[in-house]
Amino acid sequence: MRIATWNINSVRLRWPLLKALDAALAPDVLCLQETKCPDEFFPRAEIEALGFPHIAAKGMKGYNGVAILSRVPMQVIEDAPDWCARGDCRHLVALLDAPGGPIELHDFYVPAGGDIPDREANPKFAHKLDFVAEATAWTATRAPTRRRVLVGDLNIAPLEHDVWSHKQLLDVVSHTPIEVDAMARWMEQGQWHDAVRHFVPASEKLYSWWSYRARDWAAADRGRRLDHIWVSDDLRGKLQRQHILREARGWEKASDHVPVMVELAK
């Protein structure tokens, strides 16, 4: 069972790249973020034709938007909160009909948080912290549930080597101690385990995002690991491998994020 996540940065613009993603990773389930697409315009038929017959999409005009594309049947669960009471499309939950038993899958798109890492000076940063706090409290109530997977663009790079320069990013939104602490609480209270770092030592650099603003993203290699896959304790022993598809950043009309995938044994 291969579960992947990708911030696609406009599904209408980039859905054709799913073909290359599928050739490289062959995910059974792919969670998308930043689809930027109202549900009535979601390229459903095109994506079904690529081999994902089960599609759940929750989008809005212009911003945000999440979707789950699946080869296995799934049931969308509707009892999640309206995060920060904004009506944003930043979260989908589905129960996957997975081999070995159902998996509760969460697809999150955490607010980026703006530029200034100060709750008082920057309402976007306050929104990010509030969102993570609500997600922490809610997923903690799910903690006793077996076989859970949480993926998404969480917009936080928690470890020193999840960014190109720990020292230079300590005051940059995505890597500040307040965000890193909030993420640690989220993982702890939800009993989540980092499924990608499970395979890659903390001392090794690991990124899933490179800014569009670099002249040469690969040469500069100033990345951050903003996209994550977490699993519940009972799935830790099932982890087979991880793959961060770095080459996707070099694709024609690339997203600034690359797909991240984890394989679970039955």
Next chain:
DNA sequence: ATGGTCGGAAGCCGA
């Protein structure tokens, strides 16, 4: 030290 580039509700705003 600053500004650099994307995408869409565009000629600005969010990332």
